[in-house]
Amino acid sequence: MATGTFAEKGADLELVGIQKRFPGFTAIESLDLFIPEGSFFALLGPSGCGKTTTLRLVAGLEEPTAGRILIGGKDVTSTKPFQRPVNTVFQSYALFPHMTVLENVAFGLRRRSIASPVEKAHEALRLVELDHLAARKPGSLSGGQQQRVALARAIVNRPALLLLDEPLGALDLKLRRQMQLELKDIQTEVGLTFLHVTHDQEEAMTMADTIAVMNKGQIEQMGAPEELYELPRTAFVANFLGQSNLFTGQVSGTTPDALTVALGSASITVPVARAPRRSGTVTVGVRPEKLTLLTSAPVAEAGRNVLGSGRVVDVSFSGVSTQYVIAIPGAGDVVVFAQNMVFGPVVHVGAEVWVSWAVEHGFGLEDAPDEVAAGVHDAAVAAGLDDSGFDSEPALEKA
Amino acid sequence: MAFTAFSTPTSTAAEPAVRKRSWIALVLLLPGILYLLLFFIAPLISLIFTSFQQPVIDGDIGQYSAGFQWQNYTDAVGQYLPLIFRAFGYAILATVFALVISYPMAYFIGVKMRRWPLAQSLLLTLVIAPFFISFLLRTLAWKQIFSDEGPVVPVLKALSVLPTDGHITGTPFAVVFGLTYNFIPFMTLPLYAVLERMDVRYIEAGADLYASPWTTFRKVTIPLSMPGIVSGTLLTFIPAAGDYINASNDFLGSSQTSMVGNAIEANFLVLQNYPIAAALSIVLMAVILIIVGIYVRRAGTEDLI
Numbered sequence: 001m002a003t004g005t006f007a008e009k010g011a012d013l014e015l016v017g018i019q020k021r022f023p024g025f026t027a028i029e030s031l032d033l034f035i036p037e038g039s040f041f042a043l044l045g046p047s048g049c050g051k052t053t054t055l056r057l058v059a060g061l062e063e064p065t066a067g068r069i070l071i072g073g074k075d076v077t078s079t080k081p082f083q084r085p086v087n088t089v090f091q092s093y094a095l096f097p098h099m100t101v102l103e104n105v106a107f108g109l110r111r112r113s114i115a116s117p118v119e120k121a122h123e124a125l126r127l128v129e130l131d132h133l134a135a136r137k138p139g140s141l142s143g144g145q146q147q148r149v150a151l152a153r154a155i156v157n158r159p160a161l162l163l164l165d166e167p168l169g170a171l172d173l174k175l176r177r178q179m180q181l182e183l184k185d186i187q188t189e190v191g192l193t194f195l196h197v198t199h200d201q202e203e204a205m206t207m208a209d210t211i212a213v214m215n216k217g218q219i220e221q222m223g224a225p226e227e228l229y230e231l232p233r234t235a236f237v238a239n240f241l242g243q244s245n246l247f248t249g250q251v252s253g254t255t256p257d258a259l260t261v262a263l264g265s266a267s268i269t270v271p272v273a274r275a276p277r278r279s280g281t282v283t284v285g286v287r288p289e290k291l292t293l294l295t296s297a298p299v300a301e302a303g304r305n306v307l308g309s310g311r312v313v314d315v316s317f318s319g320v321s322t323q324y325v326i327a328i329p330g331a332g333d334v335v336v337f338a339q340n341m342v343f344g345p346v347v348h349v350g351a352e353v354w355v356s357w358a359v360e361h362g363f364g365l366e367d368a369p370d371e372v373a374a375g376v377h378d379a380a381v382a383a384g385l386d387d388s389g390f391d392s393e394p395a396l397e398k399a
Numbered sequence: 400m401a402f403t404a405f406s407t408p409t410s411t412a413a414e415p416a417v418r419k420r421s422w423i424a425l426v427l428l429l430p431g432i433l434y435l436l437l438f439f440i441a442p443l444i445s446l447i448f449t450s451f452q453q454p455v456i457d458g459d460i461g462q463y464s465a466g467f468q469w470q471n472y473t474d475a476v477g478q479y480l481p482l483i484f485r486a487f488g489y490a491i492l493a494t495v496f497a498l499v500i501s502y503p504m505a506y507f508i509g510v511k512m513r514r515w516p517l518a519q520s521l522l523l524t525l526v527i528a529p530f531f532i533s534f535l536l537r538t539l540a541w542k543q544i545f546s547d548e549g550p551v552v553p554v555l556k557a558l559s560v561l562p563t564d565g566h567i568t569g570t571p572f573a574v575v576f577g578l579t580y581n582f583i584p585f586m587t588l589p590l591y592a593v594l595e596r597m598d599v600r601y602i603e604a605g606a607d608l609y610a611s612p613w614t615t616f617r618k619v620t621i622p623l624s625m626p627g628i629v630s631g632t633l634l635t636f637i638p639a640a641g642d643y644i645n646a647s648n649d650f651l652g653s654s655q656t657s658m659v660g661n662a663i664e665a666n667f668l669v670l671q672n673y674p675i676a677a678a679l680s681i682v683l684m685a686v687i688l689i690i691v692g693i694y695v696r697r698a699g700t701e702d703l704i
């Protein structure tokens with residue numbers, strides 16, 4: 001029997017016009033995606049948005065209703081799962097209950113006749129710190145241990161394309177950080193392509209080269225983590241990935257560099273380059289940590305937006321920073337994250353305050369005004385359903 | 400499902416700490432134990448006694464007295480050894496055929512038809528449907544079908560599959576066919592019970608890990624359905640080994656196809672040689688126990704599962 005070898009490098013993944021319909025339900029409307037070889041690509045999105053379905057399509061466990069899938073430039077749309085150079089860490093683990101942990105991990109190696117499968121399986125188990133449980137059956141492991149076995153079973157194959165469906169969800173924070181580092185090592189060492197589905201925004205931001213935010217079977221926005229965070233294109237992304245203050249108003253003036261939006265009696269300026277919609281009713285936003293809280297009316301200053309005055313309606317202390325909610329007439333509730341430079345909150349509920357931020361920190365949304373509310377709603381629902389929403393705002397979780 | 404009970408040789412040693420629980424367990428087991436004592440252990444002891452009886456000198460035919468005639472066993476085995484072998488040979492063949500026919504059927508109904516529960520129930524009903532007609536009648540019907548005047552023999556003769564003076568009834572083929580046919584539902588139902596509950600995600604995981612459909616079937620599906628295979632084969636093999644209907648002259652067999660069950664029947668009911676019949680029964684039971692014991696033990700270990 002011929003001896004198999006590991007992939008020497010990663011493979012590109014290209015999805016062209018993918019659509020997936022289940023009887024009575026369209027899980028993916030239309031998906032185009034290109035993931036270059038050797039990249040770490042994270043797919044983020046609320047529960048039920050089609051992340052697992054996307055991975056299953058790539059793995060060949062589901063057939064697309066329309067569209068093509070190319071791996072390493074080869075059209076694999078009609079090939080069987082076992083013929084694809086892909087391995088999956090399943091969300092449900094799917095460890096073979098009748099085999100030992102070791103045999104589970106060695107399974108893929110044996111199928112491809114890779115040399116010394118047992119040693120390689122032990123090595124992979126050591127990586128996830130479970131070698132001492134190699135002889136056990138999966139049924140006798142804890143959830144987190146099973147998840148690590150699932151991880152070992154997939155990465156031991158060093159596939160050109162690895163699909164990870166929330167591979168670290170059941171692990172505690174410390175173990176999760178450690179596994180993240182190891183995954184990143186493996187990925188960069190051989191230059192494999194990773195497609196990583198996660199609920200954990202921080203995980204996505206720290207690990208991925210590119211993040212795609214998915215909602216309702218469509219990719220809302222895709223880009224480098226900083227780009228996605230600093231320049232969200234839709235209300236959904238602005239509020240799903242971190243938190244944003246959004247303001248909707250009429251464009252009242254344009255200069256070659258800046259766009260001014262009227263907001264009641266006040267106005268907000270954003271750089272033209274950061275605003276895709278430049279006329280009519282537009283929505284602009286700014287991240288809460290970009291805001292400065294002022295207790296006296298600031299002197300008007302070029303390059304800064306000022307809103308106020310308003311009243312502090314809520315203060316919540318969370319260690320590193322404090323979140324203030326300020327009701328500003330005409331602008332609604334504005335959220336401010338302020339570093340705790342002194343002991344305790346700087347202002348208290350009821351205080352009269354102003355907020356200001358640098359014009360270049362503002363961003364405009366692509367969303368039409370009527371889409372904004374839906375996007376905000378979806379993001380709020382997602383945050384309510386999964387605990388990594390608003391609460392685990394990256395700036396806060398670093399604590 | 401009751402069928403899977405066979406496959407799990409439970410070894411729950413009673414913990415001394417949980418006295419109370421074992422007491423409750425005893426109460427729950429009591430009816431079963433009483434039943435077994437009354438209807439299994441007692442007749443078994445009586446049967447053992449019978450197997451050692453000796454003929455009454457100058458007595459009537461069928462008159463025996465208590466004794467310790469070990470010779471009954473050597474006589475019985477010596478006289479009927481070929482029938483014992485034949486019984487187990489036929490039973491093994493029938494079990495294998497039933498498994499080969501039932502597995503795809505159970506897989507289709509239990510896995511492929513999952514999205515249509517109504518069709519599943521319908522197909523299962525069809526599997527059990529033969530039970531609505533008496534076992535004897537069904538076997539007689541097959542005798543008619545396979546008889547020299549029936550529809551099958553002339554066709555086979557015309558096709559030269561069967562020689563011009565050939566028969567089907569009375570041949571080993573007919574007997575094994577009858578056994579297979581009659582016991583197939585006992586094989587299909589336990590197989591269905593495990594396959595219907597089997598998580599297809601394991602099959603997907605196999606495919607994801609480079610296993611072809613055939614390899615996945617061998618390495619994942621079969622081991623996961625082992626409880627059903629063990630129950631089904633036992634439910635088929637045990638009654639088939641002791642069966643005396645299919646192989647009898649009146650049904651699908653002939654004197655050339657007699658199984659040990661036929662010998663037991665003849666000795667009990669016709670020859671009235673009760674000790675020999677009893678000895679044969681004990682031998683049959685012992686051999687079945689040994690075979691099943693080895694089988695279940697092997698099935699519980701890594702090399703089969």
Ligand SMILES: Nc1ncnc2c1ncn2[C@@H]1O[C@H](COP(=O)(O)OP(=O)(O)OP(=O)(O)O)[C@@H](O)[C@H]1O
Pocket residue numbers: 022023025026027045046047048049050051052053054091
């Ligand atoms: N076999 C199926 N038949 C019908 N609908 C399905 C099927 N599989 C998935 N769906 C639906 O498709 C949608 C997307 O499912 P998917 O499993 O891809 O979600 P997800 O993004 O992975 O969610 P989660 O984060 O909760 O894992 C869901 O609404 C789900 O109900």
Ligand SMILES: [Mg+2]
Pocket residue numbers: 051052053091165
């Ligand atoms: Mg999922």
